Amino acid sequence: MTNSLHPLADLQRIYTMLHSHFGPLHGPAARRPWWPIFSEHAQLEIIVGAVLVQQTRWETVEAAIERLHGAGFLQVAALASADPDQLAALIRPAAFHTQKAPGLIAIARHIQRQYAGSVAALLNRPTQELRTELLALPRIGRETCDVIMLYAGGHAIFVIDEYTRRLFERVAPEEHRWRAPYDVLRTAIEQVLQTAPQAAALAALYAEYHAQINEACVRYCLSKPRCDGPPARRIYSRQQGRENYLDRDEGCPLRAICATYQATRSSR
Numbered sequence: 727m728t729n730s731l732h733p734l735a736d737l738q739r740i741y742t743m744l745h746s747h748f749g750p751l752h753g754p755a756a757r758r759p760w761w762p763i764f765s766e767h768a769q770l771e772i773i774v775g776a777v778l779v780q781q782t783r784w785e786t787v788e789a790a791i792e793r794l795h796g797a798g799f800l801q802v803a804a805l806a807s808a809d810p811d812q813l814a815a816l817i818r819p820a821a822f823h824t825q826k827a828p829g830l831i832a833i834a835r836h837i838q839r840q841y842a843g844s845v846a847a848l849l850n851r852p853t854q855e856l857r858t859e860l861l862a863l864p865r866i867g868r869e870t871c872d873v874i875m876l877y878a879g880g881h882a883i884f885v886i887d888e889y890t891r892r893l894f895e896r897v898a899p900e901e902h903r904w905r906a907p908y909d910v911l912r913t914a915i916e917q918v919l920q921t922a923p924q925a926a927a928l929a930a931l932y933a934e935y936h937a938q939i940n941e942a943c944v945r946y947c948l949s950k951p952r953c954d955g956p957p958a959r960r961i962y963s964r965q966q967g968r969e970n971y972l973d974r975d976e977g978c979p980l981r982a983i984c985a986t987y988q989a990t991r992s993s994r
């Protein structure tokens with residue numbers, strides 16, 4: 727029998743079910759940080775990764791990050807003075823690499839010029855002012871902006887990506903707001919989660935929730951869902967320990983409340 731879900735209001739319940747299945751993915755309790763960091767310049771590395779991952783698989787991004795790190799470009803001054811062609815060659819085959827390269831240089835120059843090269847000084851700005859400033863920079867749209875603010879800056883902003891929309895839409899298709907404009911959905915979700923028990927640590931909750939959603943979509947809720955498992959065995963990071971979940975084989979943890987799954991079962 728379907729354990730019916732009240733759209734939006736049950737976001738906390740979805741989170742609990744995912745977290746119970748995957749365990750902590752991000753933050754101090756996680757065995758490995760969900761966002762793998764390879765350099766000593768984590769905040770800049772996250773900004774670079776957030777730009778590179780647009781329309782690009784993480785495996786490609788991570789290889790590019792390693793090349794940039796090896797070439798010394800994960801530092802603001804070096805990135806700001808980089809040659810666009812050399813940078814484009816290093817981040818290739820990331821999608822739009824010839825546009826992302828000058829975009830990254832422009833972002834680094836902005837940090838160099840406005841904050842004396844301090845990424846932390848930029849990210850420490852008040853949330854709304856920072857969001858406006860980031861959105862004015864090249865190659866930074868809403869999703870990229872919010873990823874940077876949440877994971878590099880620790881701001882309590884809920885990231886909306888295609889995984890988020892897909893997962894929630896499948897679990898509760900009657901809720902029409904999953905396809906709402908970016909900020910409409912983001913605000914609606916934040917309003918629900920702000921009343922959650924973890925409200926005191928909202929940024930940590932949002933970061934963990936986004937990681938949980940991505941893990942669910944990478945393992946189970948693919949374009950062609952694997953509701954009953956086994957989970958997809960994609961290894962999307964070279965970082966050791968990221969294969970922790972490959973042995974899980976209980977199926978998607980959201981089956982009990984997922985309307986799409988229940989409808990599929992009843993039609994068999």
Ligand code: SF4
Pocket residue numbers: 893896897946947948951952953978979980981984985986987
């Ligand atoms: S039960 Fe299937 S359709 Fe529903 S969220 Fe899980 S993988 Fe996606």
